[in-house]
Amino acid sequence: MNFSPPKGTDDIFPPASRAWRRALMIWESLAERYGYDLVIGPVFESTEIFARGVGESTEVVQKQMYTFEDKGGRSLTLRPEGTASVVRAYLGSGVQGEVKLAYSGPMFRYERPQAGRRRQFYQTGVEYLATAAPDADAEVIEIGYRFLEEVGFDEVEVALNSIGDGECRPAYLAVLRAYLNDKRGTLCDDSVRTLETNPLRVLDCKVCAPHLTDAPNAVDFLCDACRLHFDAVQVRLGNTGIPFRLEPRLVRGLDYYTRTAFEYIATGFDAAQNAVGGGGRYDGLAETLGGSAVPGVGLAMGIDRILLAAGEDGSDIVPLDLFVVVASPERRETAARFVSDLRRAGVRVDMAPQQRSVKSQFRAADRRKAAGVAIIGDEWDQGRVIVRNLATSTQTEISVEEAAEWAKSNR
Numbered sequence: 001m002n003f004s005p006p007k008g009t010d011d012i013f014p015p016a017s018r019a020w021r022r023a024l025m026i027w028e029s030l031a032e033r034y035g036y037d038l039v040i041g042p043v044f045e046s047t048e049i050f051a052r053g054v055g056e057s058t059e060v061v062q063k064q065m066y067t068f069e070d071k072g073g074r075s076l077t078l079r080p081e082g083t084a085s086v087v088r089a090y091l092g093s094g095v096q097g098e099v100k101l102a103y104s105g106p107m108f109r110y111e112r113p114q115a116g117r118r119r120q121f122y123q124t125g126v127e128y129l130a131t132a133a134p135d136a137d138a139e140v141i142e143i144g145y146r147f148l149e150e151v152g153f154d155e156v157e158v159a160l161n162s163i164g165d166g167e168c169r170p171a172y173l174a175v176l177r178a179y180l181n182d183k184r185g186t187l188c189d190d191s192v193r194t195l196e197t198n199p200l201r202v203l204d205c206k207v208c209a210p211h212l213t214d215a216p217n218a219v220d221f222l223c224d225a226c227r228l229h230f231d232a233v234q235v236r237l238g239n240t241g242i243p244f245r246l247e248p249r250l251v252r253g254l255d256y257y258t259r260t261a262f263e264y265i266a267t268g269f270d271a272a273q274n275a276v277g278g279g280g281r282y283d284g285l286a287e288t289l290g291g292s293a294v295p296g297v298g299l300a301m302g303i304d305r306i307l308l309a310a311g312e313d314g315s316d317i318v319p320l321d322l323f324v325v326v327a328s329p330e331r332r333e334t335a336a337r338f339v340s341d342l343r344r345a346g347v348r349v350d351m352a353p354q355q356r357s358v359k360s361q362f363r364a365a366d367r368r369k370a371a372g373v374a375i376i377g378d379e380w381d382q383g384r385v386i387v388r389n390l391a392t393s394t395q396t397e398i399s400v401e402e403a404a405e406w407a408k409s410n411r
């Protein structure tokens with residue numbers, strides 16, 4: 001038996017999982033503060049959702065999906081991203097009007113595994129649905145930035161672009177196609193294939209991009225409405241102190257984006273892994289899925305890559321407030337009830353799972369980085385307990401009722 005996880009997947013095990021837990025707690029707190037309700041959807045969807053939503057011509061749909069037939073003969077796909085599912089859920093819910101939704105969970109793409117690019121990866125995201133207002137774009141961009149800030153990144157920059165809409169993009173794509181046709185000889189096979197169906201994807205191709213530095217940019221073709229929208233997003237970002245730079249080559253790999261596209265770049269990290277999240281506006285996605293017109297904007301943050309770039313080994317164990325040392329076996333039931341009461345009172349507390357020597361219990365307290373120890377001995381019969389602050393080695397006797405406060409005061 002081989003105990004490794006499947007190729008391209010990871011066991012997020014302690015100590016690394018501690019940084020994950022912390023990051024996800026920060027995320028939940030942020031989503032709540034910005035007013036994003038939680039949405040929990042299936043991990044697989046009807047294949048059609050991604051084929052139509054993400055786009056037939058995208059690399060994700062053509063090469064990277066985990067598609068399978070279930071026992072009922074349905075074609076299902078493990079979700080390669082979150083947005084199409086959330087929009088499908090919104091359309092199915094019958095909810096009308098603006099909704100702010102947050103999600104998190106594993107996504108799946110069959111890719112050549114490397115650091116920061118895994119076959120099962122974890123994303124947190126938000127979707128601000130049923131509004132076309134630029135305020136929504138700016139708010140979504142801000143959330144991701146604050147998330148990275150709170151996780152501990154010192155230098156993050158938002159790369160920002162507008163790729164236009166149904167009004168102005170066709171003219172741009174025509175010019176881009178003509179340009180790419182001229183450059184045909186320098187393009188890779190993949191790019192030649194997608195040149196007609198999805199010329200934007202060619203700009204995204206790592207092989208071809210270096211030969212296409214003089215390609216036309218979408219921002220130069222924006223219609224008045226798109227230009228106004230893009231300007232308003234930038235004003236709001238400036239006003240809320242979110243550092244951004246315009247990146248005319250940022251097109252993102254998925255078909256559904258319109259207008260705003262953005263990525264978070266953790267400056268000072270390896271270029272292959274420094275894009276730690278991103279998103280954009282997708283005003284046509286709901287209609288592509290066969291629903292009514294529901295504009296929206298969203299982001300997805302890659303937790304794997306964020307923690308990789310942050311260099312968090314997560315080795316810091318969350319310290320206990322208190323470790324309860326049991327002096328003799330007949331005190332164990334008392335100690336267990338004491339621990340249970342303290343936990344309900346909000347204290348991080350533990351005890352050994354079976355009776356050991358007092359010395360061994362103190363060693364366990366050290367290992368768990370406990371701030372203090374409470375010793376359950378004969379004093380208990382008078383309602384008292386001996387407590388020791390392990391940092392200062394000061395020992396006192398307090399009443400059992402005071403124990404919770406004493407433990408918390410050592411934090």
Ligand SMILES: [Zn+2]
Binds near residue numbers: 187188191205209
């Ligand atoms: Zn290419």
Ligand SMILES: [Zn+2]
Binds near residue numbers: 164167169222224227
């Ligand atoms: Zn436009």
